[in-house]
Amino acid sequence: MKTKLSVKETAVSVVAFAVCYIVLLLVMFAMLAIVAMESVLPYIREHVNGVITVSVAFFIITAVIYIYFFFENKNVLAHVSKIIEIFFLLYLSLVLCTVIGKFIDPIARPLLFCPLMLVMFLRRRDALFINFVFATLLFIFNRYLNNIDQGGSVQMIESISSLLTIFSVGTFGIFLIKNIKNRLGCVLITLVLLVPAIVIAIVMRLTVMDEVTLKGMLNIAMYAALNCLFSVFLFMFFLPLFEALFSELTPFRLRELTSDNARLIKKLKANALGTYNHCVVVAQLAEACASAIGEDAELARAAAFYHDVGKLKNPEMFAENQSDYDLHKELTPELSVDIIRAHARDGAKLIKKYHLPELFADVAIQHHGSLPIKFFYYKALRMSDGSLNVANYSYPGPTPTTKIAAIIMLADASEAATRSLPDRSPEKVESFVKNLVEERMNLDQFVDCNITMRELTIITHTLVTSLTGVYHSRIAYPKLVLSKKK
Numbered sequence: 280m281k282t283k284l285s286v287k288e289t290a291v292s293v294v295a296f297a298v299c300y301i302v303l304l305l306v307m308f309a310m311l312a313i314v315a316m317e318s319v320l321p322y323i324r325e326h327v328n329g330v331i332t333v334s335v336a337f338f339i340i341t342a343v344i345y346i347y348f349f350f351e352n353k354n355v356l357a358h359v360s361k362i363i364e365i366f367f368l369l370y371l372s373l374v375l376c377t378v379i380g381k382f383i384d385p386i387a388r389p390l391l392f393c394p395l396m397l398v399m400f401l402r403r404r405d406a407l408f409i410n411f412v413f414a415t416l417l418f419i420f421n422r423y424l425n426n427i428d429q430g431g432s433v434q435m436i437e438s439i440s441s442l443l444t445i446f447s448v449g450t451f452g453i454f455l456i457k458n459i460k461n462r463l464g465c466v467l468i469t470l471v472l473l474v475p476a477i478v479i480a481i482v483m484r485l486t487v488m489d490e491v492t493l494k495g496m497l498n499i500a501m502y503a504a505l506n507c508l509f510s511v512f513l514f515m516f517f518l519p520l521f522e523a524l525f526s527e528l529t530p531f532r533l534r535e536l537t538s539d540n541a542r543l544i545k546k547l548k549a550n551a552l553g554t555y556n557h558c559v560v561v562a563q564l565a566e567a568c569a570s571a572i573g574e575d576a577e578l579a580r581a582a583a584f585y586h587d588v589g590k591l592k593n594p595e596m597f598a599e600n601q602s603d604y605d606l607h608k609e610l611t612p613e614l615s616v617d618i619i620r621a622h623a624r625d626g627a628k629l630i631k632k633y634h635l636p637e638l639f640a641d642v643a644i645q646h647h648g649s650l651p652i653k654f655f656y657y658k659a660l661r662m663s664d665g666s667l668n669v670a671n672y673s674y675p676g677p678t679p680t681t682k683i684a685a686i687i688m689l690a691d692a693s694e695a696a697t698r699s700l701p702d703r704s705p706e707k708v709e710s711f712v713k714n715l716v717e718e719r720m721n722l723d724q725f726v727d728c729n730i731t732m733r734e735l736t737i738i739t740h741t742l743v744t745s746l747t748g749v750y751h752s753r754i755a756y757p758k759l760v761l762s763k764k765k
């Protein structure tokens with residue numbers, strides 16, 4: 280998490296917000312064109328006070344968004360693409376609501392589209408805040424430029440009802456959808472949101488209905504249901520677009536990247552089955568560890584899946600893909616070290632070639648840090664006069680720069696080593712993992728990733744629990760001896 284912005288980052292973020300504000304004003308004019316149809320200029324002249332009020336209100340809101348991110352999440356301000364993404368979603372939601380409100384019914388506006396999208400690429404707290412901003416923007420636009428000339432309490436109730444729906448059902452949706460792992464789950468959750476959306480729409484309009492009839496109530500319920508259905512449809516339609524445009528790693532995209540149909544995973548499974556199986560277990564371990572220390576578990580899981588793709592270049596040179604014969608027996612230790620350590624760099628290259636997330640490439644190149652390849656170092660030592668530079672038998676680094684890379688380094692080493700342990704009792708696994716973590720600490724592998732001692736202790740504990748679960752000891756099955764009938 281960024282705690283300080285450089286002068287350049289501050290200047291760039293302020294300019295980005297200024298541009299986004301100007302575009303917000305243009306969006307307001309676009310919405311006016313939708314509301315007023317062809318006669319937009321006379322409409323603006325007639326509502327000049329409203330236009331000024333909305334422009335000032337939008338400016339204040341833009342400034343409040345900046346202040347919020349300045350104190351709560353500077354990472355957003357440090358990335359212009361993130362700022363553009365947030366504003367682009369606000370523009371899109373405002374225009375969609377105006378179009379559907381104008382041509383179908385104000386109750387049918389897709390009010391939940393914005394909150395559902397927000398939570399896919401922002402932290403929950405940030406998503407809640409921007410959702411409130413969206414509700415306020417829509418309310419101000421409705422009150423000053425859309426409904427005010429029509430007067431009457433019905434329009435006022437419509438504005439308040441929209442505000443209440445976005446605040447309450449939107450918030451509810453943000454909490455529910457954050458834990459959903461697939462797109463179908465999203466549809467089901469949104470169907471759950473139908474109930475409060477319909478209740479709010481009916482209750483709010485009861486106060487202004489001249490005559491309360493079943494037909495009138497069903498009409499309102501139908502339009503409120505349309506709000507949810509439009510929201511889901513637009514969510515499903517626009518989410519892949521946001522994923523592609525802004526390189527967003529939503530939980531759905533991450534799941535797709537780790538499915539057996541993902542191109543590199545398919546290749547890994549076909550050409551290096553041993554490595555693929557190893558990656559599956561490392562991914563499980565990384566997910567558990569990330570979740571235990573409050574890191575992004577889905578991201579850790581996906582990055583772990585790709586950490587060893589560099590082995591695709593020479594799969595048969597790695598122990599997990601060899602059957603009986605070890606090809607390294609024919610090679611000098613130096614040549615073996617060259618082949619083994621190249622997999623980190625080759626993996627990063629391959630990930631970039633396939634246009635996969637940068638974090639995956641960082642994890643691939645960092646997952647062995649600058650550790651020595653002990654087996655070949657000792658082999659070379661035995662063949663030498665006893666004076667060797669260990670750096671020539673080590674990975675070149677860099678060491679992990681993120682907590683997720685550190686987790687994957689530990690999960691990777693623990694899995695590979697535990698698999699080769701003859702005794703996998705919880706006590707043995709625990710002492711082994713503890714030694715492994717300590718060794719990496721002594722070799723300064725975590726100096727660049729801000730991980731704390733407490734987090735390393737939690738990771739150790741999680742690895743031991745998960746590994747003893749994966750490699751639990753089985754009771755020896757007695758051999759069945761059948762006596763032949765004579």
Ligand SMILES: [Fe+2]
Pocket residue numbers: 586587622646647691
């Ligand atoms: Fe590796």
Ligand SMILES: [Fe+2]
Pocket residue numbers: 557561586587691
């Ligand atoms: Fe590995």
